[in-house]
Amino acid sequence: MSTADRIERERQAKRALILEAARELFLERGYEAVTLREIAQRIEHSTTAVYVHFKDKRDLMEQMVAEDFAVFAAALQTAAEVKPARARLGKLGVAYVEFALRLPRHYQLLFLTPQPADARRNPVDRGTPGIDGFDLLVATVEEAMADGVFRPELRDARAIAQAIWAAVHGLVSLFIILGDVPHFEWRSPETLLEVLMGSLMRGLSADGAGLPPLPRKAPAASPPAASPPKANRQTSRGRGTRTAR
Amino acid sequence: MSTADRIERERQAKRALILEAARELFLERGYEAVTLREIAQRIEHSTTAVYVHFKDKRDLMEQMVAEDFAVFAAALQTAAEVKPARARLGKLGVAYVEFALRLPRHYQLLFLTPQPADARRNPVDRGTPGIDGFDLLVATVEEAMADGVFRPELRDARAIAQAIWAAVHGLVSLFIILGDVPHFEWRSPETLLEVLMGSLMRGLSADGAGLPPLPRKAPAASPPAASPPKANRQTSRGRGTRTAR
DNA sequence: ATACGTCACATAACAATGTTACGTAAAACT
DNA sequence: AGTTTTACGTAACATTGTTATGTGACGTAT
Numbered sequence A, B: 001m002s003t004a005d006r007i008e009r010e011r012q013a014k015r016a017l018i019l020e021a022a023r024e025l026f027l028e029r030g031y032e033a034v035t036l037r038e039i040a041q042r043i044e045h046s047t048t049a050v051y052v053h054f055k056d057k058r059d060l061m062e063q064m065v066a067e068d069f070a071v072f073a074a075a076l077q078t079a080a081e082v083k084p085a086r087a088r089l090g091k092l093g094v095a096y097v098e099f100a101l102r103l104p105r106h107y108q109l110l111f112l113t114p115q116p117a118d119a120r121r122n123p124v125d126r127g128t129p130g131i132d133g134f135d136l137l138v139a140t141v142e143e144a145m146a147d148g149v150f151r152p153e154l155r156d157a158r159a160i161a162q163a164i165w166a167a168v169h170g171l172v173s174l175f176i177i178l179g180d181v182p183h184f185e186w187r188s189p190e191t192l193l194e195v196l197m198g199s200l201m202r203g204l205s206a207d208g209a210g211l212p213p214l215p216r217k218a219p220a221a222s223p224p225a226a227s228p229p230k231a232n233r234q235t236s237r238g239r240g241t242r243t244a245r
Numbered sequence C: 001a002t003a004c005g006t007c008a009c010a011t012a013a014c015a016a017t018g019t020t021a022c023g024t025a026a027a028a029c030t
Numbered sequence D: 001a002g003t004t005t006t007a008c009g010t011a012a013c014a015t016t017g018t019t020a021t022g023t024g025a026c027g028t029a030t
Helices: A002-029 A036-042 A047-053 A057-079 A085-102 A104-112 A128-146 A157-178 A189-204 B002-029 B036-042 B047-053 B057-079 B085-102 B104-112 B128-146 B157-178 B189-204
Strands: none
Touching (some): A002 A057, A002 A104, A036 A047, A057 A104, A085 A104, A085 A157, A104 A157, A128 A157, A189 B157, B002 B047, B002 B057, B002 B104, B036 B047, B036 B057, B057 B085, B057 B104, B057 B128, B085 B157, B085 B189, B104 B157, B157 B189
16 A cells, blocks of 8 residues: 555655754754744744654654764764774774764763653663764774783773773863863864873873874864854755755 | 941842752752742742842852852862872872762753853853863973973873863763663773773873872772762751751 | 831743644545 | 544643832931
């Protein structure tokens, strides 16, 4: 029965329409600052229409984040193909930071927003993308450990992975939250990643060697201005233009 | 004129009363989840009373955080008295993590909550406590650098300080936001701090030496459960009991 | 001592929000 | 053709932060 298919397709299309409007607004102004009425108006519907497709505002946001998170996972997977496990660790770090600073609002919603106490709803879903990526990191650490990369005292791969995650997470978090504090003279993310990740790897390594130098892009020492993401060219699947005319 | 003094004293007392009620509620349930009406009810006043002493809800929260932040500054200052600059870095890290995990809500409000766009109000105040503490860190790094602690390639004290901050910040952030994710098997903060900060220092050091071993308290590998701060015994100055009977 | 002024605070209202009860009309299924 | 489903709009509701307005206590000046 093809009609059912078409119905489902139309339903998904409208769902995507809502998601797209929500994405633009959420990424532009953050979760709290966006109202459901505004999202609905943008696509010329009443607010009730949103509730047909999503349980509530938070659900809408989570679904959106989940969609875009695929991009993150893909980026990490690509980085995960690098061959020697030690070099892979560097690539993973770079991919992580790049994603976070390119889509700071997403990162914020994923890793910087505490669960409201009623989040038993999807106790697994949330954080799971992060957890999955973390498993990748653990696996890489274990492989590197088998290669004898780390100092022999360091036997707990999970602890090492958590420490590495903390390092990169801290880096991007500071940029996202405090990146635009004026008199702070932030060093560039590339510089900091090299100092932080490089020194950390050196300190973890049995041979005292750091990371191979990362490919530099920016001439360093420019404020990141990550908080207001000016580039709204992100992950727009399907049509890429605003839909409300 | 002693009357004016008394009036001012009474005013401050009431202000403190509001702050105290707000503190309990904010720390218990977070900023968004607490209503002004609830705060007011707790001290048996109308909501308007709050506006006599504070500009708005956000102002109330900021004043509260500012108060408690003195504790943080004090803890850092104490740690800052340690003599060799290199050891001081370790102490600062420990003090930082201890504060953050003891008052996770405060930390959250300070360093994990993005500025709402209208924060030009006190563009300096916010973040300033963090900045001050950061200056302390920079100074320490500079001193250690003068002592020849770091590898000679590392000349940018500010970059090093930012990297170190990122590391500890990332550690506590992960604990606060994701500390209670079930199947994650977090290592203890002490363990992670030792791996992270120890390895980072080792990697930064010219002589490849790490940090002196940190004093251990917990037997390691216990989930921190930092998010729901069960201990509400914090910084209560004045009377320490609930006021609403 | 009496009048005046100030100010902390309460009452009640307002506007904006997320959410829902209810109706409706179109379209699918029988 | 009749029945049912369902996507959606209208209008309402409860809860929020915030404010306009009144008032009573109290300090101060006459």
